[in-house]
Amino acid sequence: MNIKRKKRKASITTSSMSDIGFLLLIFIMLISLMNQRYEEHIEYSEAKQLQKTSLEHNFEIWIQKDGTVSANKQNATPELLEALVVSAIAEHPDVRIHIIADKNTPYKYVNSVVSVLQSLQHRVVSFVVKEL
Numbered sequence: 001m002n003i004k005r006k007k008r009k010a011s012i013t014t015s016s017m018s019d020i021g022f023l024l025l026i027f028i029m030l031i032s033l034m035n036q037r038y039e040e041h042i043e044y045s046e047a048k049q050l051q052k053t054s055l056e057h058n059f060e061i062w063i064q065k066d067g068t069v070s071a072n073k074q075n076a077t078p079e080l081l082e083a084l085v086v087s088a089i090a091e092h093p094d095v096r097i098h099i100i101a102d103k104n105t106p107y108k109y110v111n112s113v114v115s116v117l118q119s120l121q122h123r124v125v126s127f128v129v130k131e132l
Contacts, residue, residue, distance in 0.1 A: 057092040059085065060128075063101035067109040082116050089122065100128040 061081065062070045069076050071084050088095050097117060101110050117125055 057095045058098050059088040059095050060098045060100055061113055063099065063105050063109050063113060065102040065104040065106075067106070069109070069113060078112060078116050081113065082120065085117065085120055085122065089120075095124070097122060097125045098128050099125060 060071065061076075064070075069081060071081055074080075076084060085097065088097075099110065099113060114125075
């Protein structure tokens, strides 16, 4: 008896490829949401000499040109700002305070924030600027 064998072509099942693609899409979306940074819309001051700081353990204080101060995504009075800075220092003792002010902000508003930090005797403060 003569039995003929059928030649089979190798095939790769692609039914699970859509599942893998969907899971990768969800993973990428979640990771991109974690890296979002809170920012206020301001015009940065300019500086000729810069010193770059690390991204770890920073506490950002935003000052608008109308004098509005915000920290941790909320408007902050001097008392609230002091409480937020104290809690940030308690959480990470090596925290670096970043003061980010609009370039048209009057100095009295920046000075009010600096005076809060002086009353706390916090020494590690950076003024964030744009490079020329």
